[in-house]
Amino acid sequence: xxxxxxxxxLAVSYGDVRAVDGVNxxxxxxxxxxxxxxxxxxxxxxxxxxxxLRRPDAGTVxxxxxxxxxxxxxxxxxxxxxxxxSSFFERLTTREQIHTFASLYGVAPAxxxxxxxxxxxxxKADTRVEGLSGGQAQRLSIACALVHxxxxxxxxxxxxxxxxxxxxxxxxxxxxxxxxxRTVVLTTHYMxxxxxxxxxxxxxDAGRVLRMDTPAALVRGLDAPARITVAPxxxxxxxxxxxxxxxxxxxxxxxxxxVTRDPARVVARLAAxxxxxxxxxxxATLEDVFLDLTGREYRA
Amino acid sequence: MTGLAPFRALSLAIVRGFLRDxxxxxxxxxxxxxxxxxxGGLLGxxxxxxxxxxxxxxVALLDEMDADARAAFDDTFEVTxxxxxxxxxxxxxxxxxxxxxxxxxxxxxxxxxxxxxVKAAVTQGALRAFVDGTxxxxxxxxxxxxxxxxxxxDESLDTIQFVTPGLLGWAVAMSAAFGxxxxxxxxxxxxxxxxxxxxxxSTRTVVAARVAVTLGIALVQMAxxxxxxAAAFGLTLSGSWWAAVPLVVVGTLCFMAIGLLAGALAxxxxxxxxxxxxxxxxxxxxxxxxxDLSAAPGWLQAVSNVLPLKHLNEGMLDVMVRGEGPAxxxxxxxxxxxxxVVVTLAAARIFRWExx
Ligand SMILES: Nc1ncnc2c1ncn2[C@@H]1O[C@H](COP(=O)(O)OP(=O)(O)OP(=O)(O)O)[C@@H](O)[C@H]1O
Ligand SMILES: [Mg+2]
Numbered sequence: 184x185x186x187x188x189x190x191x192x193l194a195v196s197y198g199d200v201r202a203v204d205g206v207n208x209x210x211x212x213x214x215x216x217x218x219x220x221x222x223x224x225x226x227x228x229x230x231x232x233x234x235x236l237r238r239p240d241a242g243t244v245x246x247x248x249x250x251x252x253x254x255x256x257x258x259x260x261x262x263x264x265x266x267x268x269s270s271f272f273e274r275l276t277t278r279e280q281i282h283t284f285a286s287l288y289g290v291a292p293a294x295x296x297x298x299x300x301x302x303x304x305x306x307k308a309d310t311r312v313e314g315l316s317g318g319q320a321q322r323l324s325i326a327c328a329l330v331h332x333x334x335x336x337x338x339x340x341x342x343x344x345x346x347x348x349x350x351x352x353x354x355x356x357x358x359x360x361x362x363x364x365r366t367v368v369l370t371t372h373y374m375x376x377x378x379x380x381x382x383x384x385x386x387x388d389a390g391r392v393l394r395m396d397t398p399a400a401l402v403r404g405l406d407a408p409a410r411i412t413v414a415p416x417x418x419x420x421x422x423x424x425x426x427x428x429x430x431x432x433x434x435x436x437x438x439x440x441x442v443t444r445d446p447a448r449v450v451a452r453l454a455a456x457x458x459x460x461x462x463x464x465x466x467a468t469l470e471d472v473f474l475d476l477t478g479r480e481y482r483a
Numbered sequence: 484m485t486g487l488a489p490f491r492a493l494s495l496a497i498v499r500g501f502l503r504d505x506x507x508x509x510x511x512x513x514x515x516x517x518x519x520x521x522x523g524g525l526l527g528x529x530x531x532x533x534x535x536x537x538x539x540x541x542v543a544l545l546d547e548m549d550a551d552a553r554a555a556f557d558d559t560f561e562v563t564x565x566x567x568x569x570x571x572x573x574x575x576x577x578x579x580x581x582x583x584x585x586x587x588x589x590x591x592x593x594x595x596x597x598x599x600x601v602k603a604a605v606t607q608g609a610l611r612a613f614v615d616g617t618x619x620x621x622x623x624x625x626x627x628x629x630x631x632x633x634x635x636x637d638e639s640l641d642t643i644q645f646v647t648p649g650l651l652g653w654a655v656a657m658s659a660a661f662g663x664x665x666x667x668x669x670x671x672x673x674x675x676x677x678x679x680x681x682x683x684x685s686t687r688t689v690v691a692a693r694v695a696v697t698l699g700i701a702l703v704q705m706a707x708x709x710x711x712x713a714a715a716f717g718l719t720l721s722g723s724w725w726a727a728v729p730l731v732v733v734g735t736l737c738f739m740a741i742g743l744l745a746g747a748l749a750x751x752x753x754x755x756x757x758x759x760x761x762x763x764x765x766x767x768x769x770x771x772x773x774x775d776l777s778a779a780p781g782w783l784q785a786v787s788n789v790l791p792l793k794h795l796n797e798g799m800l801d802v803m804v805r806g807e808g809p810a811x812x813x814x815x816x817x818x819x820x821x822x823x824v825v826v827t828l829a830a831a832r833i834f835r836w837e838x839x
Binding site for chain 1 (some may be wrong): 496500503675678680684685
């Protein structure tokens with residue numbers, strides 16, 4: 184499979200801020216890639232460079248085999264973009280908005296109507312964009328990005344401001360697009376989202392890609408112990424500490440928490456002793472990987 | 484791609500955005516019309532103002548006029564009496580009166596002021612007519628020659644004639660400049676400009692759509708102004724008024740460029756609109772949109788001659804009411820076009836895709 188995106192030694196600064204600082208990455212056609220990183224990590228800037236919105240200070244970007252800078256009109260109909268800030272025509276209704284974008288991409292207005300249905304905005308079709316809630320505007324923005332059925336989609340925090348229903352619906356929608364062979368690149372602050380949707384994720388901080396791999400490989404690489412919680416009254420603390428494979432045990436409100444690097448063995452033992460009621464196993468998540476890589480301090 | 488569909492879609496989006504913005508519609512359409520109604524309605528009746536005449540001492544001519552002539556005289560002149568010639572002349576000098584008359588033997592002497600040339604001519608002509616008329620009447624012979632007058636430029640002294648082109652110029656300048664400034668700034672603010680950069684439409688198409696809508700608005704303004712002026716206030720256009728259409732088109736482009744510059748310079752939509760305002764409103768005053776500048780001091784007229792709106796106004800006056808031929812718009816059009824080109828180049832130089 185050929186590369187949908189090839190980024191080599193990409194860098195750009197805003198004055199003193201090195202927003203993107205020597206990034207290399209490759210995204211295969213049909214891949215679903217997530218970009219994670221704290222606020223100000225440079226995700227939006229990286230996406231804008233790859234989309235061809237900004238001129239890089241250094242490095243090259245090729246998308247679908249074509250250079251993106253300067254503005255490449257051959258490429259534009261093949262990519263779909265949702266910017267982090269909703270960008271709409273002022274005072275148009277939802278329907279007029281998507282019809283306008285459909286026309287810009289040479290697509291029939293009926294396709295726009297289909298998309299309104301797909302993102303659940305039919306009820307709001309005649310509402311002006313200024314009257315949409317944050318999540319509704321977000322969904323319209325996504326519909327406008329996808330209306331021309333692009334081969335490659337860039338979504339900058341598409342699920343920010345969405346309620347849980349809308350978020351799951353969007354997951355289904357994006358997974359469907361990806362299954363039909365489209366390449367999807369999104370940024371997100373939701374680790375569960377990245378874990379569910381993405382083939383690979385890139386963790387960024389301070390303009391650099393710290394690591395890029397499948398979510399599972401990243402979690403394995405963290406080599407963090409699992410935590411098994413046993414309901415209160417099932418197990419005494421000293422008993423717990425004595426179980427084979429348990430490295431440590433602590434009391435908590437939910438019961439006794441066992442820390443182990445061999446959760447399978449511990450769970451098997453608990454099962455044998457018939458103490459599985461209310462047992463919860465937590466292995467390391469992408470969130471742990473994220474915090475491990477980027478630290479816990481606030482970002483500017 | 485420069486297809487027709489993207490152009491149509493963008494134009495429609497801009498038109499809708501404009502029509503749904505009450506403030507824009509008010510300031511570019513309703514507000515200038517309010518001025519037209521104000522000037523046309525209130526000042527219109529002063530169009531043919533009477534001539535203030537001071538009658539010094541006994542003026543036998545007036546007493547010997549026949550009744551018809553006397554009635555006509557009273558229609559033309561607002562007569563006050565005075566016994567002191569010197570103070571009457573001083574009054575004329577101050578502009579409180581237009582003419583003072585006295586009898587020296589059988590000669591009627593008129594002391595008039597040349598400040599208002601039109602009025603001076605009217606005064607002299609009218610007095611001469613009354614003197615001649617009275618001479619004829621007193622000779623007892625019926626007059627052999629008669630004069631009948633027919634106006635070529637109907638009511639050419641009417642305020643509405645003068646005010647309509649000026650106000651139209653101001654209205655066109657305002658909505659073109661504001662439209663361009665607000666669109667550029669608003670689209671940049673909402674990042675729509677960036678989004679459009681990523682859509683397969685050329686910059687040319689985007690600009691063409693905005694220009695087309697602005698031109699459309701200007702022509703609608705023109706139609707409303709001329710229509711209302713003619714229907715309600717007796718505006719009469721002279722023969723080559725149609726030549727004002729291309730003039731308005733070029734004028735609109737010129738003020739769009741000014742708005743574009745304001746939009747490129749400013750950082751917020753409000754800032755852009757204010758900047759356009761700061762340029763257009765004083766320019767309207769200095770270009771004779773609200774009052775006639777022919778009596779203004781020389782330096783002011785010199786200033787006004789470097790303002791594009793002045794040339795738009797003058798060109799419109801020439802072909803719409805002064806009865807000049809279509810060629811009268813060529814020089815103003817060239818000046819406006821030159822302004823448009825220079826200002827557009829300046830705007831393009833400092834243009835940024837987003838507020839940084
Ligand atoms: N237009 C700009 N001018 C100056 N600095 C900027 C500009 N845009 C971004 N930056 C800076 O560049 C850095 C990267 O910003 P970017 O928007 O790419 O972060 P991000 O990862 O998308 O953050 P978030 O999660 O908050 O969306 C930040 O330090 C930011 O302050
Ligand atoms: Mg961002």
